Amino acid sequence: MNLAGIDLLAKAPLAEGDVFLGGRWLPAADGRTYPVHDPATGDLIRCVSSAGEEDARAAIDSAHSAAAGWRATPSRRRSEILHDTFALMREHTGTLARLIVLENGKAYRDAAAEVGYAAEFFRWFAEEAVRVGSSFGDAPAGGYRHVVRKHPVGVTAFVTPWNFPAAMATRKIAPALAAGCPVLLKPAPETPLTALAIAALLTEAGLPDGLLNVLPTDRAPEVVPAWLGDERVRKFSFTGSTATGKLLLEQAAANVVNVTMELGGNAPFVVCADADVDAAVRGAMDAKMRGGGEVCIAANRFYAHADVAAEFTEKFGAAMAAVRVGPGLEDGVTLGPMINRAAVDKIRSLVDDAVARGARIAAQGGTPDGPGHFHPATVLVDVPEDARILHEEVFGPVAPLTTFTDEDEMIARANATVHGLASYVYSRDVGRALRLAERLEAGMVGVNRGLLSDPAAPFGGVKQSGLGREGGREGIEAFLETQYIALDWTD
Template sequence: MDIDIDSIVKSPYGEGDLWIGGQWRASSDGRTYPVYDPATGEVVREVGAASAADAAAALDAASGAAEQWRRTPARRRSEILTGAFRLMHEHSDALARLITLENGKAYRDAKAEVGYAAEFFRWFAEEAVRVGSGFGEAPAGGFRHVVIKQPVGVTAFVTPWNFPAAMATRKIAPALAAGCPVVLKPAPETPMTALAVAALLAEAGLPDGLLNVLPTDRAPETVSAWLEDERVRKFSFTGSTATGRVLLRQCADHVVNVTMELGGNAPFVVLADADVDAAVRGAMDAKMRGGGEVCIAANRFYVHADVAAEFTEKFGAAMRAVKTGPGLAEGVTLGPMINPTAVERISGLVTDAVQRGARIAAQGQVPVDGGWYHPATVLTDVPADAEILHTEVFGPVAPIVTFTDEEEMLTAANDTAYGLASYVYTRDLARGLRIAERLEAGMVGLNRGLISDTAAPFGGVKQSGIGREGGREGIEAFLETKYVALDWPTD
């Protein structure tokens, strides 16, 4: 299959934009909604909007394919996922351009995302054949324990717009590896990338009905149709904590197994003995990847007073040097934000901080015409009551707080309902590990600004989520443990 960017944008699949039961379909009532290019604010194309009836059809398809897939040998499932990995790399340029078109991120970030997304297919292709079982003798004798792992069943996913490929594959790959069929609702802002992934999986040999993708701008009725159906036994959501709370309540009605990857408010700590140049490089990675529209982005910078001036000067210079513009333009490293509402919200946080006494220490430039841009910005002298220290920025703004007392810094860093990621820079490894253990976060980058890896468990504590994705833990989320007591007379 040739993934051609122009054909995807114009009308990729002829019959419609919903992928259900191995076929492209139009929405049941013919309704569509617009997808915008954040770099221009213009409509890219109209996409079919799935309804509750379409959600039911997708669930029928997934349920109908479940038993055969469950019985498919793990080696065959692994081969299909490996094929998808190869196809994503073959079409990496087209996929990256597609991500940039509907998400806005700089092409280099989009290309990196495609590579990261593909790795989930490779990792879980390998994990598919390593699902373990157990056999042992009962301590009292007379019988044996047989412990087996089985697919949890039909899985429903809701993915965000900030990583339209990687957030889809991070869920799809382990589910399919474990033997579970999937229904997926991608973010309304970025549906085309998920549809392209579905097309590649079909080419890789995935049987019909095992992956169903439903773009829509009417999420409540679509997702509710899944969560109110007892055939759905697993639900995984990546998005805001506020939305996660609502979905958790819905899942409770049928005691649905859930994985939730929610909001973050990551502290980035620079200790007095840190390598400042390395800390600045790490800060640029942790803050500016994907334009800061990343759940694990560094949100609050706690910098020791002894190195604050040097760090601020060098970090500010790096932020001013960021080239902002359309993601596909030459040399651009910061694309537009996802929509005008995001720009208004980020600008509001900056204004609030400045009104409370913060100072804009550095700021980049943005295009003057078209698109939804916010400049790369560094704030200093940020007071403790500034809203930007207590909410997820989700944009290219870095507020710096200076500290001298380590205990006070740790108290401030942990003073949040979130606990997804944290970052620490120090030359003293023992000290860094001690602080890493005390930071209330599911993941810590120690002298490293990029922490995501397919082979590592991704997830948070507190109100940043439930469960883990990726790593060996990733496939466990889609397996149930069954115990069989086997009579085994000793005489």
């Protein structure tokens, strides 16, 4: 597969197929394909091989066969391959960003930022690969020693979403390979091409055959259960909805598979009475509109103190109304289409429900004429507490605003959700901001900052927003098993 031009990757048929298995590009075993469409136009991008159960089992065979050699590979060599992949992603940023725009729809600015973020996981875990340590010490009671070793967990299987087709893949692939684990990846059916491009770059960087197997498919119920039902698969990581995560947890339980789950969110964005309102507006635009709002950590509910609510609403509404909507590759566009028609319909239903219950549209941008799955940037005010939009993940460019005067009451409302992924707080008083951050039930909190994600920091949530952490030093630990050896010898 050639990354020299986007046409070769996205539009021209590949004679060898799109299933990347054992270092080879193959068709699905039964020859099935499925269509991938451009959400900005609805046009067919290309038909992609659709892997099935036979391909899933062959991928496990491939990964299991490669596991021992990769486990024995010095960590320095693993690190070098990951660092070379980082460099290749940086080199091909433009091509990868255009590819993301083509299949995902997000604005080019956001797509290029995603490529940079995704590449950083290879650099971070290239550095972490050589820092996996062991320990040796005396038993406190005397007479023998403790040796504690870290070993790769084994074959890993990943299911990634469509909203960050590069970053959600590299956030899982990089630490797994760094730890010494082979990988099975099922990308989202809407956005398989970016994952295939990353596979091509890892191959170019020197990754041995069989260590990364990418199975695009529109029949996940055949592929994923085959992985979770095989005892050779010892680690499973999923990013997606809470409902799907619960079903996968049930399947993983049968073989006691080690799992990491990054699930849904319902993030509150709090603007205190002493906040820098202009900074809060900038942060709100980052937290709400990055990726068109189709982000699990996107600000979902806005709580503005009554003293600043009018000013914040006016300035935030002006910023949202000024958002330019259109196909992601057009100059000046900052909001592309939603992923599909169903996504637009859900967003509209949440807005209609809120308005029917008494909310008002305070600001709204426009949408382009013609085809495509577009929804305007929208600000709602006077949103009642029983509106669905305050209790369901919007996953789109709509911001419902409410006000508060009592801090305790606001915290209770913010925490009244099964989700706990991200939260945001704006205040000039660092002490107040930290106090609120500690009371918010969330795995991550942005204080005077609307952008949270960092490969060097642990990403994950509490409650029904997931299990485990990705990124940071914690990220590689998810792919390691701890072995204790009690060591004695005769003097």
